[in-house]
Amino acid sequence: MPLQPKASAAMPLVALATPEFDLDIALAYATPDNITGKPIYDRAEAQLHPDAAAALRRACTLAAPLGLRFRIFDAFRPVEAQWRLWECFPDPEFVADPRLGSCHSRGVAVDLTLIDAASGEALDMGTPFDDFTAQSHHGRCDLPVAVQRNRLLLLGLMTAAGWDWIHSEWWHYQLFEPRRYPLLADAAAPLQLMAG
DSSP: OOOOOOOOOOOOEOOOOOOOOOEEEEEOOSSSSTTTTTOOOOOOOOOEOHHHHHHHHHHHHHHHHGGGEEEEEOOOOOHEEEEEEHHOOOOOTTTTTTOOOOOOTOOOOEEEEETTTTOOBBBBOOSOTTOGGGGGGGHHHHSSSHHHHHHHHHHHHHHHOEEEEEOOTTTTEEEESSGOOOOOGGSSSSOOOOOO
């Protein structure tokens, strides 16, 4: 039976909008260009728990002097959206089992890459976002050196800003101890993603 978390007004989400956040928002699940082949979100609104938003702000501050910005592929992901992903790709190496809960559904995970601040061009990470293969794992020495360097640069910026990482996805970062945050349904978001 699907997990039905209660909406929580006590856990507000922060919109990752300018001018407070200098980010390139490109939510993959608001487009058909994702593993399901169709949009999951009706709105492309990137949001995070305030703790995660503060850590992302720190990462932006670290990236800026290097001439870099972040492109956000996903942030808060309602539990309902997690079920849609799981139904399409039920592999716990890459998609969290919604019965256990995703860090994204707690508002404390972000999927992102680095882009050149001047050109807007993404740094080469060797695979696209949501490439659910072993090529997406951290620490691969069989990738071109420039790709390894770019992944390590992303890893360094994010960990220096207080983020944890997972082995299987170069693009995914989450706060430490994410299970201390509650799971949130779409109704908990101030800007609902799936209301259409």
